[in-house]
Amino acid sequence: MTNENEQSFTLESDAQTRILELESTLKQWAQEYYENDAPSVSDAEYDRAYAELVGLNDTYPELIAADSILRQVGGATVKSDLAKVPHEIPMLSLGDVFSVTELTEWMATTQKHFNNSLAYNAELKIDGLAISLMYVDGKLTQASTRGNGLIGEDVTQNVQQIADIPAELNEPVTIEVRGEVYMPKEAFATLNAQRENEGLATFANPRNAAAGSLRQLDAKVTKERGLAAFLYQLVEPQTTLGLQTQTDVIARLHELGLPVNTLSQRVTADTDELEMYIEQHTSDRDGLPYGIDGIVIKVDDLHQQEELGSTVKVPRWAIAYKFPPEEAETVVETIEWTVGRTGVVTPTAVMTPVQLAGTTVARASLHNPTYLADKDIRLGDTVYLHKAGDIIPEIRAVNFTKRADDSEPYVVPTHCPECHEELVHVDGEVALRCINPQCPAQMQERLAHFASRLAMNIDGLGPKIIAQLVANELVHDVADLYRLSLDQLVTLEKFGETSANNLLEALAVSKTNSAEKLLFGLGIRNVGAKVAKILLQKFETIPNLMTASAAEIAEIPGIGLVIGDSIEQYFAATHAQELIAALDELGLNLAYDAAIVINNDTPLSGKKVVLTGKLTEMTRTEASDWLESQGATVAGSVSKKTDLLVAGADAGSKLAKAQDLGIEIWSEQELKAQMNLA
Structure with missing residues (x-):
C-alpha cells in the first residue's frame, strides 16, 4: 500500500x-x-x-x-484501578483500507482461497469503545473492555447502567458477545456543553466520551452519560448456537434481545453492490444519531472465516474501510471571549466562512486557555477545520507552513471582557473564571436561564429586555424581577405600556410554578431539570435541601457526590441564602407538591415510555412532564421492557427497533390528543 x-x-x-x-x-x-x-x-x-x-x-x-x-494485538498496556479481565480469545483490532481500490484488493485476496465467490456482511463502523459481555444461562455476569486485546478491564457495574444492554436475555443461553459502546451525538453535545459551562475539559469526540464514561469508578456517572450499544459478534458462534453466517449472528443476537445495528447488510462479491452501500452511508452519516468512522466488511460464512484465520494482530476475514477525513482550511480572524452564567470565560475562534460537511462554518470553540496554548493557535493562522464526531466544528491543527513570519503567540486575557475584574484559575479546572457575582454578563445569563422555558417560562423576558434591565441597574438577581413596576418597565427602549403589563402578568403567573422549576432556574451547577425533581421528591422543600450535606444528597440514587458538592457550595453562600429568603417572601413556591406530579390511576400508570424524533407542537420536557404526571416512566432507549414509543418527525433507529419488537407506537398528534382528554 x-x-x-x-x-x-x-x-x-x-x-x-x-x-x-x-x-x-x-x-x-x-x-x-x-x-x-x-x-x-x-x-x-x-x-x-x-x-x-x-x-x-x-x-x-x-x-x-x-x-x-x-x-501488538491491541492498544497500550492496561493501567487503571479497574479489575483486569483476561480475554481467552483475543479481541483483535481490524486492518484498515482507505479507498475502494484497496478494498477490492482485499476482497480478491480473500476470494483466492476459495473456488466459489464469497458473500460478505457489511456493517457500519461505530465510533465507540469495544466491549465483551458474558451471559451465563441468559444472565449478564461480566462485562469487560478490549484493553490491549489480551487483557481488558472489568466494567460490569457500569455496563449495567446502559439501558440498551439487557441484564437477562430472552433465552437462557450461555454466550460471550462482543460489540461497541458509544455515546449518541445528542448526549455528547449535551455533556460537552455542561462540562464547558463547569470549567472542565471537554471531550474531543464521542468515542473518547464513551470510553471515559464507561471506565468510571463510580457507576452513577456512567448512568448519567446516556451511553448506548450495538453488538455484532458471537465468540465461537458455531459451537455455542450452531450458526453458519455473520448474517445469522446478527439475526440471532436480535432474537435474544440484544441491541444490533439494523443497517448491516449481506452483499455479494460484486464490487458495485458494496460501493453502493459505502456511498449510501457515507452520504447518510451526518443524519445518524451516532458517530461512524467507516464500514466494516466481513466474510459472511463462519466456516470460511475459520479457514482464513488471523494474524497476531488482525483477522484476515474482516477489514475496515475508513472514511476519508473531511477537512477544510480557513483563517482565524479574531478570538472572542464570552462569559457564561457560572463565570466560565470561553474563547471562540472567528474564522473566514468555509463550507464543511454541508454547512457554512465561521466559528469554533477553543474551549479553554490550555487548549488554545497546546494547539498554538494565533491570529491570522491558517487552520485545518473538521467536525468532531461529525457534529461540532473543531480546529484540528494549525498549518504552520502558512504562518506569517511576524506572527506572535496569542496572549490570553487576564481580566473579564465584561466587568474587567481579574480572572482566576480554580483548582482542578482548565477554564478561566470571572468570580465577580455582579458581573453583568453572568447576571444576564443567569436571568435568561431563570426565564427559560424549562425553568420559570417567563413569556416576554428575552435577551434584549434582560440586557436593558441589567444595564439600567433595575435587576441585580432573579428576586428583583418580581419587584419590577410598570413605571420602571416603560422606561426601557421599545417597551410600551402593553408590553410592560404583559411581562408583569407573566411574572405573576410564574410565581405558581412548581418548586422543582424554581430550583432548576437557580442555575446551580450540575442540577438539571430531572435532578431538581429528584432532589425535591426526597427533601420536599428547598429550605430542607439547603440544610442537607453533600454526603446526604449523594446518597440519593442517580445523584452522586459531584452534584452534592455543587448544591452544598451554592447554598453555603450568604447571597444564595438571602435570595431564597427573598423568593419565599415574594410568594414563590418552595415546596414540592407530589399530588400534582403523579396520578397512578391512569392508563399510562406503570408504563415505560420512550420519546424519539422532533416534537413540533410541544417540547420534549413538556411531553415528559405530562407522561410522568400520568404515572409513566420516561426512558432514553428502546428495549423489550418498553411499553410505548412516541415518535415525532424524523424518528430513526428507535422507531425501527420499536417496530421490530412489536411495541405500541403513538404519533405526536396521538399524544397531544391524550393530553387533551386527560
Whole structure:
C-alpha cells in the first residue's frame, strides 16, 4: 500500500532512525487513545503514521523489533484501578483500507482461497469503545473492555447502567458477545456543553466520551452519560448456537434481545453492490444519531472465516474501510471571549466562512486557555477545520507552513471582557473564571436561564429586555424581577405600556410554578431539570435541601457526590441564602407538591415510555412532564421492557427497533390528543 508520507531512504541507518521515531510516536499516541481516552491527534493522523510504519516494515522487515507496535494485538498496556479481565480469545483490532481500490484488493485476496465467490456482511463502523459481555444461562455476569486485546478491564457495574444492554436475555443461553459502546451525538453535545459551562475539559469526540464514561469508578456517572450499544459478534458462534453466517449472528443476537445495528447488510462479491452501500452511508452519516468512522466488511460464512484465520494482530476475514477525513482550511480572524452564567470565560475562534460537511462554518470553540496554548493557535493562522464526531466544528491543527513570519503567540486575557475584574484559575479546572457575582454578563445569563422555558417560562423576558434591565441597574438577581413596576418597565427602549403589563402578568403567573422549576432556574451547577425533581421528591422543600450535606444528597440514587458538592457550595453562600429568603417572601413556591406530579390511576400508570424524533407542537420536557404526571416512566432507549414509543418527525433507529419488537407506537398528534382528554 502506497502512502503519501512514505519516504525514500538512501541508507539503512536512515530507515532505522525513522522506524524508531514512528514507533515512539505511535506508542505514545496509542497510550493517549486507549489508556487516557484523550488522544492528541486525529484518527487520520494516527492512520497516516501507522501506514508509513507498515510500508517501512515491508521494505526493511529485518529492522522491525519484536516488541514493535505492529506486533501488538491491541492498544497500550492496561493501567487503571479497574479489575483486569483476561480475554481467552483475543479481541483483535481490524486492518484498515482507505479507498475502494484497496478494498477490492482485499476482497480478491480473500476470494483466492476459495473456488466459489464469497458473500460478505457489511456493517457500519461505530465510533465507540469495544466491549465483551458474558451471559451465563441468559444472565449478564461480566462485562469487560478490549484493553490491549489480551487483557481488558472489568466494567460490569457500569455496563449495567446502559439501558440498551439487557441484564437477562430472552433465552437462557450461555454466550460471550462482543460489540461497541458509544455515546449518541445528542448526549455528547449535551455533556460537552455542561462540562464547558463547569470549567472542565471537554471531550474531543464521542468515542473518547464513551470510553471515559464507561471506565468510571463510580457507576452513577456512567448512568448519567446516556451511553448506548450495538453488538455484532458471537465468540465461537458455531459451537455455542450452531450458526453458519455473520448474517445469522446478527439475526440471532436480535432474537435474544440484544441491541444490533439494523443497517448491516449481506452483499455479494460484486464490487458495485458494496460501493453502493459505502456511498449510501457515507452520504447518510451526518443524519445518524451516532458517530461512524467507516464500514466494516466481513466474510459472511463462519466456516470460511475459520479457514482464513488471523494474524497476531488482525483477522484476515474482516477489514475496515475508513472514511476519508473531511477537512477544510480557513483563517482565524479574531478570538472572542464570552462569559457564561457560572463565570466560565470561553474563547471562540472567528474564522473566514468555509463550507464543511454541508454547512457554512465561521466559528469554533477553543474551549479553554490550555487548549488554545497546546494547539498554538494565533491570529491570522491558517487552520485545518473538521467536525468532531461529525457534529461540532473543531480546529484540528494549525498549518504552520502558512504562518506569517511576524506572527506572535496569542496572549490570553487576564481580566473579564465584561466587568474587567481579574480572572482566576480554580483548582482542578482548565477554564478561566470571572468570580465577580455582579458581573453583568453572568447576571444576564443567569436571568435568561431563570426565564427559560424549562425553568420559570417567563413569556416576554428575552435577551434584549434582560440586557436593558441589567444595564439600567433595575435587576441585580432573579428576586428583583418580581419587584419590577410598570413605571420602571416603560422606561426601557421599545417597551410600551402593553408590553410592560404583559411581562408583569407573566411574572405573576410564574410565581405558581412548581418548586422543582424554581430550583432548576437557580442555575446551580450540575442540577438539571430531572435532578431538581429528584432532589425535591426526597427533601420536599428547598429550605430542607439547603440544610442537607453533600454526603446526604449523594446518597440519593442517580445523584452522586459531584452534584452534592455543587448544591452544598451554592447554598453555603450568604447571597444564595438571602435570595431564597427573598423568593419565599415574594410568594414563590418552595415546596414540592407530589399530588400534582403523579396520578397512578391512569392508563399510562406503570408504563415505560420512550420519546424519539422532533416534537413540533410541544417540547420534549413538556411531553415528559405530562407522561410522568400520568404515572409513566420516561426512558432514553428502546428495549423489550418498553411499553410505548412516541415518535415525532424524523424518528430513526428507535422507531425501527420499536417496530421490530412489536411495541405500541403513538404519533405526536396521538399524544397531544391524550393530553387533551386527560
